[in-house]
Every structure is written in structure tokens, then in C-alpha cells.
Amino acid sequence: MLAWLALAALATLTHDHLPAPRWLLIHVFLLGAVTNAIVTWTEHFAIALLRRGEPSPWVRPVRLAALNTGVAAVLYGATYGPVRLGIAGAALVVGVIGWHVAILVSWSRRALGGRFAHVVAWYIGAGAALVTGGTLGGLMLAAWPPGTSSTRLQAAHVHVNLLGWVGLAVLGTLFTLWPTVLRTQVAEGSGVIARRSLRLAVPGLAVTVGGFLGGARWVAVAGLLLYAAAAALALVPFLRTARRRPPHTPAAWMLAAGTAWFVVAVLADLSVVATRPADQVAHGIEPLVPFTLVGFAGQTLLGALTFLLPVVLGGGPAALKRNAALLERGWIIRLAVVNVAVPLIALPVPGRVSLIAWGFVVAALAAFVLLAAVTVGRARGPRVSPTVGGVAVGLLATAVAVALALSDGRGVTPAAKLAVQDNGAGVRTVEVTLANMRIMPGTIEAAPGTRLVLRVTNRDAQQHDLRLATGQRTPMLGAGQTATLELPPLAGPIDGWCTVPGHRAAGMTMRIDVKGTGRAPESGMDHSGRTDHMATAPGVLNLAAPMSPGWRPYDATLRPASGGTEHRMEIHAVRKDIEVAPGVRQRMWTFGGTVPGPVLRGKVGDVFTITLVNDDTMGHGIDFHAGSLAPDVPMRTIRPGEHLTYRFRAEHAGAWLYHCSTMPMLQHIANGMYGAVIIDPPNLAPVDREYVLVQGELYLGQPGGTEQVSKMRDGRPDAWMFNGTAAGYDHAPMTARPGERVRVWVVAAGPASGTAFHIVGAQFDTVYKEGAYLLRPGQGDGASQVLDLAAAQGGFVETAFPEPGHYPFVDHDMRHGEAGAHGIFEVTR
Amino acid sequence: MTWWSVIRFLHVTSAALWVGGQLTVSLVVLPLARRLLDTGQRARVLREVGRRFGMFTGAFFLPVQVSTGIAMAVHKGVTWESLTYPGYGRTLSAKLLLFVLVMVAATVHGWANGRGMAVFARSMAIAALVGSVGIVLLATALPVT
Secondary structure: OHHHHHHHHHHHHOHHHOOOHHHHHHHHHHHHHHHHHHHHHHHHHHHHHHOOOOOOOOHHHHHHHHHHHHHHHHHHHHHHOOHHHHHHHHHHHHHHHHHHHHHHHHHHHHOOOOOOHHHHHHHHHHHHHHHHHHHHHHHHHHOOOOOOOHHHHHHHHHHHHHHHHHHHHHHHHHHHHHHHHOOOOOOOOHHHHHHHHHHHHHHHHHHHHHHHHHOOHHHHHHHHHHHHHHHHHHOHHHHHHHHHOOOOOHHHHHHHHHHHHHHHHHHHHHHHHHHOOHHHHHHHOOOHHHHHHHHHHHHHHHHHHHHHHHHHHOOHHHHHHHHHHHHOOOHHHHHHHHHHHHHHHHOOOOHHHHHHHHHHHHHHHHHHHHHHHHHHHHHHOOOOOHHHHHHHHHHHHHHHHHHHHHOOOOOEOOOOOOOOEEOOOOEEEEEEEEEOOEEEOOEEEEOOOOEEEEEEEEOOOOOEOOEEOOOOEOOOEOOOOEEEEEOOOOOOOEEEEOOOOOOOOOOOEEEEEEOOOOOOHHHOHHHOOOOOOOOOHHHHOOOOOOOOOOOOOOOOEOOOOOOOOEEEEEEEEEEEEEEEEOOEEEEEEEEOOEOOOOOEEEEOOOEEEEEEEEOOOOOEOOEEOOOOOOOOOOOOOEOOOOEEEEEEEOOOOEEEEEEOOOOOHHHHHHOOOEEEEEEEOOOOOOOOEEEEEEEEEEOOOOOOOHHHHHHHHHOOOOEEEEOOEOOHHHHOOEEEOOOOEEEEEEEEEEOOOOEEEEEOOOOEOEEEEOOEEEEOOOOOOOOEOOEEEOOOOEEEEEEEOOOOEEEEEEEOOHHHHOOOOEEEEEEOO | OOHHHHHHHHHHHHHHHHHHHHHHHHHHHHHHHHHHOOHHHHHHHHHHHHHHHHHHHHHHHHHHHHHHHHHHHHHHOOOOHHHHOOOHHHHHHHHHHHHHHHHHHHHHHHHHHHOOOHHHHHHHHHHHHHHHHHHHHHHHHOOOO
């Protein structure tokens, strides 16, 4: 347990370098330290309270090993993959706790009714909560069942684990631990209160979880209110005891502070849950989680350990007193520091303040771990000979110094104001800035033998890094972060670039030249992949070839808008291999795993609440043309693993494009990140069939690679696609019957070319383009042959096929039509 | 051969005397004293050895080391800022850090001996010795210029 606590302190210190900082931090602490503590102590107390004998000697080591194997698997599997390892770990943890609960249940059934048997019922409730919460966590890792909203799962997972597993275990323990710590009698009637409040708390939690999973905000609020009432009732004996005997020991103060923050956390949580829809709760309680961890769970754990560790170590009253004195050293400062820091962690204070607050918390935690380690070592550990001890201390100091000397500047260091600077050692420091798809300066010239130190700062909103052809690289830098690269003495020219997919091709390159032999960066490797030869699609792709077995076309059928005026959807940005032309698979960047992304449909005035989850390894954003709002926040780029909520009211009708809003958009759109939002014009007449076609360009090759991007820049697609597959509807025709009214919505995603949409053999009697009817039936004798759309425009056409047959639909710009923007209407009786 | 060679000579020689002195006391004087002298004599001899070595440290070693070290750093153009640079700067600052730690350990050793905490004092002395060897290691790692 101490080891996990130390790991938590370490993880906090190094969290900038970890792949999933917050998640790992929270789970190292909760799954590692807190869960081990709860399992150990609940069993310990259950034995004491039910007057049981010790379990078989093999039980504890096996359970401890299984639990910690599971925890390690969860932490490693979810952070570094494979995810299956994490899921297996979650299953193992759930199994171990289930086993623990089963033991507790069988004990309390057979118990002779000790005076405090009711406490064990709380432990059983807590264990059941973790079994639920752990299962939810495993489901989140597995992304199963498909289609469930991960934000709702997350909200339920957080609540049941924090309020259930941690909350119930702590509240239950306080019934007896609190009077013990205060060295006084258990308050009268606390047994009855314990039984009653548990009967409220468990259903309360169950209702809360059900409310979150079902997306019913008020159900969740009702459940939480029930839980809060139960907690308030359970704390009545706590207050009575405290009034009779005020806290006077360090452990008591820590427990009191922890309990106070628990009350604050439950109230704050209630207000968060009550003021936002269920889908946004997970996001809303994010700042509350570290607050609860430190203020409540952490302090309670430390308070309990401060009291229990000397008791467990034993060794007679004198040793107990000495151990306690050592553990309590500096407790007033530690207590004050932590409790000043706790609110700063949750409140929106400047980054520096919250950093200092975290520093205090970590220092207090580290101090406790150190004191506890010394206490345990003194009570249990073997004496170390002065020679061995001295050598160990000396070697440790030397190792730290050597590590400092060898640190190569890959660590992220605070930004400093430093321009180009020479110093005596032939070292030259150059400030390098990453911003706006450029690396500044683009060229650095230095004399042969110069030892360059590059201080690389990311001044952009999205992530960048700098990699040199020598293999040296900075870590991936967030906005405002700086890292230093130290180069060996300069011998020849070195190229550098950003490794985020597409950024190198978009121009994020630099070059270090040896003075006197310099060449402009334009003559470097940037152009090596470029040729002047026009690679036109027919020469490359065989559109008449059969599609691969198992290929299914993107369903072009447009379903009517759902009845409600609110539309919610969660869209995941993911990379996926898609068959983009017969027999040709391409790694696409997608919204929701399809190109185009999911089609949204509604009426004028409808509200759309979209949660974008970034499951990719690069930044993405989203821009809905159907809504009108300030782009700053909703269209921002989110990093891998983050999510954002984009809410807009569709004020106007039209066939609207949505697309990724992250630069370079040319690449994000050309690689597939687009889709359509259909907002019906008022009084839109029903038709027999409705289809939607989103036309886009296809660029084959390594996504974001130099070659692919130069094709995008030159506007030389390998093919054009309707709904993500070139000539896909040639192989899986769309259907209609003679005389039926057919409406085809068309959106041109580009990124470069528009469309001249035409159905061979048919004439349009209705044309709607960019929010207005160009033609309606009954307006004279005219008809239309083409719906012309520029990139990002949309509209629809209506027609009725006169007789059975095969009616091709094309982009009548024949360069496009013959290179994939082609499909067939199969009209049969 | 310039005056700077003399300064460097002083720096290296003084360091060699200090590390060598510690090694001699730990590996030669202490075992022999344990074997050849009775308890009372041993305590007196060792106390005197310690006091002398402490005097050598305070009166000669530290002033020479610090003054020649600073002089060479200034001459070489080392700035506070350059101490954070990877390579030479960081190696030098690591060496300085370890030097401070060793001096702290040596001071604690003297203080603990005076208070009769013999075991703790001994472990601090050995830590100082190992750390001093570590300083030599870092000194050899400083790139030659």
C-alpha cells in the first residue's frame, strides 16, 4: 500500500511525461493505494467486529497477488495497450472483490451478531459497488456494447466507485473507527442509524447509476439526493461523538477534514449533476475527481494509517507511543498545507497556483510515505551496517548527480527568454518556434563543429514536436511547452520536421546547414517525392473491377428526422481502413469509422448536441456549417483521448457540410473527415424515396505523407467518390420504381472540387440549392439537368423515373464522372 | 604552461589529497588502529585524526577548491544560465551538487562524532568518501576544452 502511495506521488511528479496523465494518476491512487487499503482494512475490521478467526493462511497472499496483478494489468493495458490486457485486469479486480464480498457475506450470515455487525453490511455494499463500477470500467475499455455513450458510462463509473466503493467503506468504518480514534465510547443508537442509512444509501446509488446509464438526469439527481440523505444520517453519530469529545489527535483531525471534504464533494456533485444533461456530467465532474481523491480519500486514508499503523506494528505501549510520535511529526503543517491546497485543485485558479497546490499535496504525501517507511523500517527492518549504509547513500547521491549530468534535455523544461546565444564552450542556443504549420527559423546556419542547442517551443494551439534526421526528437509538445535538443558537433546538414501526421507535408520542416555550404530548404527532401507527371485515376484504378467480398456500400437512404426537437449524438474521430475503390483499401481519417461520417437530420429550430470523442492519435475538431456560433471554443482542436461537446440550433434549412476543423484542413477533409447535416425546409413534401450523396475526393498513399499532400495541393485526386467509395454505387446500385418521386440530397465535401450532379436519362422538376428553391413543379414548363455545387455547398433535386432501366448518376464534370463520381439508379417495377 | 595550468594543478592536487586522505584513513589507519591499539588509545588517535583532517578540509582544501574552481569557471565563460544546458553545463552543475552533498555529509559526520553517534557518523564518512569518488568521475566526464 505504501508502495502504491509512493507511486502515486511519483506519477504526479512525472505526469507530463506519461501518455495518459490524469487517468493513470487517478487509477494508480484509487486502484492501487485505496483499493488495497479498503480490502485489507475491511477484512481486518470484519474479523474484529464479527469475532471471526483468521482466514486460511493462503487466502491473503493469493488475494493480494491477484488484486495487484489485476490492478497492474489495468494500468498497463489501458495506458500502453493491448487494451485486452486492461479488460482482463478489470475482470480480475472485479473477481477478487467479488470473492472478498462473498466471504464477508458468508461471515455475516453465520455471525453470532457482534455488537458492530452492521458495519460489515456497509463493507458488503461497498464491495458490490466496486463490482459494478469495475464492470462499467471494463465495458468502457472494451467500448462495449457498441453504441453506448461512453460519457454516461463514465459518469456512472465515477459515481459508483467514488461514492460507493470508497464512500460506503469509509462511512461504514467511521461508525467504529471515529470513536476509537477519539478514544471514547461509540455513540448511543449508532447501530440503528447505521442500518437505516445503509438501507437508503444503496438504493440511492443504484438509482443514480441507473439514471446515468439511461441518460435521465433527474433520476440520477433523485438517487444522489437519497444517497446524500443517507450520508447525512450516517454522519449523525459522527457529529454527536465529536461534540462529546472534540478531535484532539492528528489522526482525528485528518479524518474530520476528510469527512468534511466528502460532504462538500457530495454537495458539489449534486449541483453539477442537477445543472447539466446526463451526457455532460462526466465532463462536468472532472475537476471534482482530483478534489475528492485528495481531500476525502487521501486524507481519510492517511488519517486512518496514522492511527492504525502504530497499532498494527505493536511492540508494547512504549513502542506504540514512539512510532505514533514519529508518524505524527509535522502533522499540523501537513494538515494545513493539504487543506489549503484541496480547494485550489478544484477551483479555476491560474495554472501556476494549481501547480503549487499540487506541489504541496505531493510534498505532504511524500512526507507521510517517508515517515511511514521509517516507522515500519525501525519497527521491522533489519539493522544495516554503517559501511553498507554509507556506501548506499554515497552511491545514491552519485547516481542522482550522474543522471543529472547525462540528462539530454528531452525533459520538458519551463520556457525561458533566450535568443540565439554563443558561449565559451562553442555551444550555440537557438530558439525554435512551432506555430501555424511552420517551424521558425526554417534554416539555421552554423559553423562546422558548433554544438547546437535547440530550445523548441510550441506556440500553437495544437500539439507538435520536432524530429531531426539524426533521430533526436523532442517529446510531443502541448501548447506553450518547451523542450531542449542538444546536438552533437555539427558535421553536415540536418533536416528536421514535425512528426504529427500531415504536418511535415504541410510545411513544418526545417534545416540546419553548415556555414558556407548552405542550401535553401526548398531544395531539400521536401520536393523529392514530387513529379510533374499527371497521375490520373483511370490509369491507376480499375473502377470496373469487382469490390472485395464482404464490402457493403455506405447506406445512402436518408431516414426521416426523428420526432423530437433535440438530437444527441456521440461521434468518435478514428482512423480506419476503408475500401475506397474496387479492391483498393486506404487508411482514412473518419468521423465514426465511415466516410462520410454519420448523417444528421432535423427540422428548423432543432437543437443538436454532439459529443466529439477523439480516439485517434492526433488532434481533431469539428465544424458544423448547420449552426451559427463563435468558433473559438466548440471548433477547437482536441487532443487524443479528449472530448468536446458541440451544441447548435439549426436556425436555417439546407444541406449542410460538417468537417474536421483542425489544420491543415485540406488534409483532414481530403482524408475523409466530413459529413452532412440535413435540415428540412418547412413544409417539405413527403416523397417515395430519399437518398443522400456526399461527394469527396480520394487521395491514395500514406495519409499526411509528402506525396499524398502534394497531390492535394495540386488538386490531383486519384479519384472522386460518392459516399466514400469511387464507383461504389456502380457495384451496389440505388433502387427506385418507375413513377416514384425520388429526392436526392447532394453535398460537395471537396476539399477542392464541387460537383455538377446529373442523373442520365432523368430531368429534375425540383431543385433546391443553398437554402432556396431554384425550381419547383408548376412554375412554368422548365426543368433542370444539373445541380451545381461549389466545394462545401449542398442541396437536393427531385425527379421521377419514367420507366424501368439503369440510370447512371454522375458528376457531369467528366474528369470527375469518369474517375469515380459515378453510380447507378436501378429502376425496376 | 600558463598561470591557468597552475590553478588547474592546485584544483586537481587538492582534490586528490582530499579523496586520497579519506581513503587512507578509512582503508589504512582505521583497520590498523582497531587491530593494534587498545580502546582508550584508539578513541584518542581516531579523534585526533578526524580533527586534523577536518582542519585540513576547512583551512586548505575548501578555500583552494572553491577559489580555483570559480576562477576556472569564470575564465572558461561559464554563466549561471549555461549551467542548465545539457552537456558541459549540466555535468558541471551535477558535480557542484554532488560536492555540496559530500560537504554536508562530511559536516554531519563531524557533528555526529562529537555527539557520540559513532555508527551514524561512520556511515556519513563512508557516504562522503563514495560521493567524492563520484565527483572525480564527473570531473573526468567534463568535456575537455
